[in-house]
Amino acid sequence: MIDEPFAHGNSVIHRIDPRFKIVFACALSIATAVSYRFPTLFFALGLALLLVVASRLHMGTVLKKLLVVFSFLVLLWLVLPLTFEGEVFTRIGPLKITRPGLILSAQITLKSVSIVMMFIALVTTAGFVTIGHAMDRLGIPGKIVHLLLMSYRYIFVIEQEYQRLSRAVKIRGFVPGTNLHTYRTYAYLVGMIFVRAAERADQVYRAMRCRGFNGRFYCLADFPAHYRNWIFTGLMTTSFAVLLLLELTAFA
Amino acid sequence: MHISEGVLSGPVLVSGAVLAAAGTAVGLKKIDYDRIARVGILSASFFVASLIHVPIGPASIHLIMNGLVGLLLGWAAFPAILVALLLQGVFFQYGGITTLGVNTIIMALPAVICYHLCAPLLNKGRKVTLAAAFACGFCAVLFGAVIVGLALMFTEEGFLEVATLVVSAHIPVMIIEGLITAFTVVFLQKVQPSLLPAFNISSRRSTAAGKNNVEPHEPEAHKK
Numbered sequence: 001m002i003d004e005p006f007a008h009g010n011s012v013i014h015r016i017d018p019r020f021k022i023v024f025a026c027a028l029s030i031a032t033a034v035s036y037r038f039p040t041l042f043f044a045l046g047l048a049l050l051l052v053v054a055s056r057l058h059m060g061t062v063l064k065k066l067l068v069v070f071s072f073l074v075l076l077w078l079v080l081p082l083t084f085e086g087e088v089f090t091r092i093g094p095l096k097i098t099r100p101g102l103i104l105s106a107q108i109t110l111k112s113v114s115i116v117m118m119f120i121a122l123v124t125t126a127g128f129v130t131i132g133h134a135m136d137r138l139g140i141p142g143k144i145v146h147l148l149l150m151s152y153r154y155i156f157v158i159e160q161e162y163q164r165l166s167r168a169v170k171i172r173g174f175v176p177g178t179n180l181h182t183y184r185t186y187a188y189l190v191g192m193i194f195v196r197a198a199e200r201a202d203q204v205y206r207a208m209r210c211r212g213f214n215g216r217f218y219c220l221a222d223f224p225a226h227y228r229n230w231i232f233t234g235l236m237t238t239s240f241a242v243l244l245l246l247e248l249t250a251f252a
Numbered sequence: 253m254h255i256s257e258g259v260l261s262g263p264v265l266v267s268g269a270v271l272a273a274a275g276t277a278v279g280l281k282k283i284d285y286d287r288i289a290r291v292g293i294l295s296a297s298f299f300v301a302s303l304i305h306v307p308i309g310p311a312s313i314h315l316i317m318n319g320l321v322g323l324l325l326g327w328a329a330f331p332a333i334l335v336a337l338l339l340q341g342v343f344f345q346y347g348g349i350t351t352l353g354v355n356t357i358i359m360a361l362p363a364v365i366c367y368h369l370c371a372p373l374l375n376k377g378r379k380v381t382l383a384a385a386f387a388c389g390f391c392a393v394l395f396g397a398v399i400v401g402l403a404l405m406f407t408e409e410g411f412l413e414v415a416t417l418v419v420s421a422h423i424p425v426m427i428i429e430g431l432i433t434a435f436t437v438v439f440l441q442k443v444q445p446s447l448l449p450a451f452n453i454s455s456r457r458s459t460a461a462g463k464n465n466v467e468p469h470e471p472e473a474h475k476k
Binding site: 002003004025026029030032033034065066068069072079080083084085086100101104107108109110111112113114115116118119120123124128131141143144146147148149150151152153154155157158159161162176177178180182183184186187188189190191192193194195197198200201202204205208213215 | 256257258259260261262265276280283285286288289290291292293294295296297299300301303304306307308309315317320324331332334335336338339341342343344345346348349350408410413414417428431432433434435436439440443444447
């Protein structure tokens with residue numbers, strides 16, 4: 001259920017230093033999120049597509065991961081053009097579809113697809129542990145990084161715990177339905193997950209103390225310098241500048 | 253319960269990020285290094301709980317449980333939820349980078365508010381506990397939905413209909429979250445009351461003293 005299908009690969013993008021990728025993922029997605037002009041948004045979409053292609057990911061999996069976004073967008077296209085006030089574009093029976101509603105829907109579609117694709121290409125190609133170590137090197141507070149790696153380490157354990165508990169209720173003949181019994185069963189299941197998690201946390205903490213944990217979490221990953229990181233930096237800085245220029249020339 | 257990428261305007265995204273950073277900073281201040289393992293693993297449980305689908309009529313909804321996380325963690329809910337959202341982003345593409353702040357506020361701020369409102373009522377008898385825990389689960393989703401609505405309204409006034417739709421669509425979710433939070437709290441009170449805050453208030457002194465006797469650690473040495 002929980003997997004990282006993009007973390008392993010041998011494309012150019014996979015080999016770039018994750019610190020650079022994270023920095024540019026932030027910069028480019030923020031620039032895209034605050035843009036409104038269509039030339040900018042199409043440029044962002046093109047760039048995101050290019051990045052996904054360059055990282056040579058399995059396209060089917062990428063599309064499957066984008067399904068969450070698409071399902072939200074379908075809902076958006078159903079609601080926004082009908083509810084938004086403004087100049088009427090066309091009428092279907094008693095319903096009126098407004099031009100500003102359509103424009104806004106199109107903008108949101110372009111933005112969300114590009115931002116999520118940038119995230120897939122630049123962040124999820126690194127693997128979670130590497131992301132944590134890169135964040136540590138980028139100066140993110142040590143506690144957050146520690147928390148992040150700790151949670152990542154234990155989601156798989158706790159997910160197994162959950163599977164075990166749900167097998168146990170199934171074997172006892174539990175069939176979920178819309179009734180209080182179902183909700184109570186799920187509540188006890190969740191409660192049990194939290195109880196086991198807390199017990200495990202105490203064990204883990206004691207084990208950490210035994211091994212000399214003194215409050216500092218050391219990230220030993222080391223990111224070697226390579227000229228391709230700087231080529232990537234050059235390309236991405238140029239793209240960032242183009243994004244800004246396309247957006248700002250409208251007001252000139 | 254989250255807002256997708258590309259919907260909100262720059263100022264809303266920035267204010268969300270700033271507020272989330274402030275909340276996380278407060279939360280991190282409250283986590284000693286001896287609690288970090290617990291917060292991390294509870295954050296993982298919160299992540300897993302959000303994978304559980306509960307039937308409601310013909311459809312099903314997934315649990316959110318931010319009220320319960322608030323009860324168990326207090327201010328530490330902020331960093332815990334931030335981390336869980338980042339994990340969700342990487343695994344399921346529920347969101348990217350720009351909405352991380354706003355989405356953290358949507359879940360964590362109600363969690364902290366409900367913690368302060370409901371935690372003092374948890375050791376006042378079975379009926380009050382049930383009611384308080386229900387209110388905690390219910391309001392955590394309600395406040396979250398209201399924050400979603402506000403974020404949309406501040407972005408674009410034309411989002412009024414969408415915002416009302418979001419809040420009203422969450423009413424069944426609120427009821428179910430309330431029920432499940434209430435049952436979970438009652439369960440925890442029977443099985444492991446030390447997890448709940450009400451227990452800690454009455455017995456904090458004794459356990460804190462006991463802990464110091466068993467493992468004398470140097471809290472100052474932990475800071476860098």
